[in-house]
Each structure stands twice: as C-alpha cells, then as structure tokens.
Amino acid sequence: MQREQILSVSGLKVHFPVRSSGLSGSKQVAKAVNGVSFEVLKGETLGLVGESGCGKTTLGRAIVRLVQPSKGSRIVFCGREIAELGNKEFRPLRKEMQMIFQDPFGSLNPRLTVGQMLGEVLKVHGITKGTKATSQKIDELLDRVGLNSEYASRYPHEFSGGQRQRVGIARALAVNPSFIICDEPVSALDVSIQSQIINLLKDLQRDLGLTYLFIAHDLSVVEYISDRVAVMYLGRIVEIADAGTLYANPKHPYTQALLSAIPMPELDRKHERIVLKGDLPGPLSIPEGCSFHPRCPVAMDECRRREPELLPLNDDSSHRVSCLLYQ
Structure with missing residues (x-):
C-alpha cells in the first residue's frame, strides 16, 4: 500500500x-x-x-x-x-513542523536554563498547564533524548556538543x-x-x-x-x-x-x-x-x-x- x-x-x-556595490546601484x-x-x-x-x-x-x-x-x-x-x-x-x-539546527550552541539561548527553554516552548504553544505538569513534561522530554532530569537546571555552556544537540532535539519534540x-x-x-x-x-x-x-x-x-x-x-x-x-x-x-x-x-x-x-x-x-x-x-x-x-x-x-x- x-x-x-x-x-x-x-x-x-x-x-x-x-x-550592486558599484556606482550604478543596480539590483x-x-x-x-x-x-x-x-x-x-x-x-x-x-x-x-x-x-x-x-x-x-x-x-x-x-x-x-x-x-x-x-x-x-x-x-x-x-x-x-x-x-x-x-x-x-x-x-x-x-x-x-519543527527544525533541528546545525549549531547546537548557537541555537540555544545562553541566558536560559534548559528547563526554562523547554518550559517557554510548552507555555507558548499551550502544551501543559501549571508548574507541576510542565516540570513533569520537561523531565519526560529530557529522558526521551537520553539526558538526566537534573540537567534541567543547567545552562547551555555547561553541556558538551552532543548533549546540547540532545537538548535541541528535546525542544523540537516538545510540541509533539x-x-x-x-x-x-x-x-x-x-x-x-x-x-x-x-x-x-x-x-x-x-x-x-x-x-x-x-x-x-x-x-x-x-x-x-x-x-x-x-x-x-x-x-x-x-x-x-x-x-x-x-x-x-x-x-x-x-x-x-x-x-x-x-x-x-x-x-x-x-x-x-x-x-x-x-x-x-x-x-x-x-x-x-x-x-x-x-x-x-x-x-x-x-x-x-x-x-x-x-x-x-x-x-x-x-x-x-x-x-x-x-x-
């Protein structure tokens, strides 16, 4: 089939x-x-x-x-x-429709923890309601991509390149x-x-x-x-x-x-x-x-x-x- x-x-x-950079300024x-x-x-x-x-x-x-x-x-x-x-x-x-980007460091906000980033995605798209449900969903996403739930409190610079890409994958998966x-x-x-x-x-x-x-x-x-x-x-x-x-x-x-x-x-x-x-x-x-x-x-x-x-x-x-x- x-x-x-x-x-x-x-x-x-x-x-x-x-x-054009010339004097004519043509396009x-x-x-x-x-x-x-x-x-x-x-x-x-x-x-x-x-x-x-x-x-x-x-x-x-x-x-x-x-x-x-x-x-x-x-x-x-x-x-x-x-x-x-x-x-x-x-x-x-x-x-x-989601996208996983080439540069796992450049695509993550350095000012937010992993938990804050994922929580923001869940909130904007209305995936979860309430702090407890959001926290549970973040733990579930991290576990699905092979990361410990404790990593939610870490910033992007505290991860290796492979771990950062896993975070990027988790972010893409957050909205199902x-x-x-x-x-x-x-x-x-x-x-x-x-x-x-x-x-x-x-x-x-x-x-x-x-x-x-x-x-x-x-x-x-x-x-x-x-x-x-x-x-x-x-x-x-x-x-x-x-x-x-x-x-x-x-x-x-x-x-x-x-x-x-x-x-x-x-x-x-x-x-x-x-x-x-x-x-x-x-x-x-x-x-x-x-x-x-x-x-x-x-x-x-x-x-x-x-x-x-x-x-x-x-x-x-x-x-x-x-x-x-x-x-």
Whole structure:
C-alpha cells in the first residue's frame, strides 16, 4: 500500500534581491532555491545532499517559513497550502513542523536554563498547564533524548556538543510534531558522538512515527538514515531515488561525482574518483541551460541551451533525474 504524502513542494523558489556595490546601484537576484519540486512520504526519512552553498538549508528554512518563499512557490503540508499563509494563520502549524539546527550552541539561548527553554516552548504553544505538569513534561522530554532530569537546571555552556544537540532535539519534540527538518544535525559533532545522535533520531522516528527531511553533506550518514535521497545542485534537485538505488546506480553526473568521493573502508574495493573542474557558481551567476554543464564531464552542446526537467527514469517513477542524457 502506498504511503500518503505529508509534504509536497512544487516550484519552490527563494530569491533574494541584492544591490550592486558599484556606482550604478543596480539590483541583482540571488537564486538560492530555484524551482525545487519533491514530496516527502509520511513516516520516511528523505535525505537531502549537495555541496555547501547549493541551497539545502535555505530550502529547509523556507518550508518551515523561517525564510519567506518567493511568489509562485507551492508548499502543501498535510493537504494544506502553506506557502503564502500569514504568520497568524501559520502559527498553529508550527507545532506540526519543527527544525533541528546545525549549531547546537548557537541555537540555544545562553541566558536560559534548559528547563526554562523547554518550559517557554510548552507555555507558548499551550502544551501543559501549571508548574507541576510542565516540570513533569520537561523531565519526560529530557529522558526521551537520553539526558538526566537534573540537567534541567543547567545552562547551555555547561553541556558538551552532543548533549546540547540532545537538548535541541528535546525542544523540537516538545510540541509533539509530526515532521522535523534536521539541518546538518551531526556535522558539528565529533565522529564518536555522531552515531549516537543518528541512532537517537532513528529510535524517535520508530517510537513516535516521525517524518524527517534530513539535510547533510556527509553521504555515509545520509545513506544510513535515509529511505530516499535527493541530490541538490545550485538551487535545484538533479536526482531523487530510493537510497539503495541511488547509491548503487547513480545516473546524474553530479551524483556520480559526489558518490565517488566517499572513502571506501575495504582495501580491496576501489573506485575511480571523479574530480569536477571549476568551482560551484554562486546564486548570482547561475549558468544558462543546465546549471551543471560548466563542470560536467559529459556535457553536450544542447546542455548549454536547454534546462533539463526532473523526470522519471524510464518506467521507474521513483527514480527521477534532471539530465538531458535521459530525456
């Protein structure tokens, strides 16, 4: 039986006007997210990967409306169009959509104890009433993320990086969300701690029926946690497929280059590293046609003129590729 969609994004754009520093003062447009379409199924983890600067974090922030999507974007959450809702209309939905941030220290208020932070969330969203009920809920949240209830009286600087990220997870769970965007949740942590946080996220998903959009640049982590994976390049998704399919048989030249950079722990398993030429262009200077063509090792003349669509590969509707080699 096919699972229902919890989130559907269509033609999502986030464009920022930028004033030139020259005498003319002319305005340019930074296309951080430039027409992204995908869906997230209820109960799954969709991994989102790509180089730094490709727009992954901006995409996540636009979905939860921390960044305003450009006009014409469509974001449907639980059957409701939310892209152009006002703040008052969108506020009730914030309980359903939460975000875990990359920097566990920068995302916590240094002036509040953990208990005060969590209590504030519970109070604002009307989750608990009364001091006793709030205290019990805080103890429950800390226990769920593997922290002692005594930690409620501590400030963020008194925790390690892994403990602070657990606090961030507890804060996201406080409002009983159904969908969480994990924005590089382990990239700032030691490798030894990363696996603990990833396993915690998997346990919480199993126990609470959560759905994740997992943003990361570590391809090994994404492979471990994700059911499906979307690859993003310069504000657009260039390939999306089941994790097993994408890692075993990548089709887009950019995806192939990314996966070729994964270290192989087995000495007898070797693969050729694909080194891309040039640097990632900025959102102010996106190339015409296929945005990847200046760095693509198999680019054709047509790639410079025509922008490929994200289309199903043959009859496999679950594997979609944005490349003229397959269109």
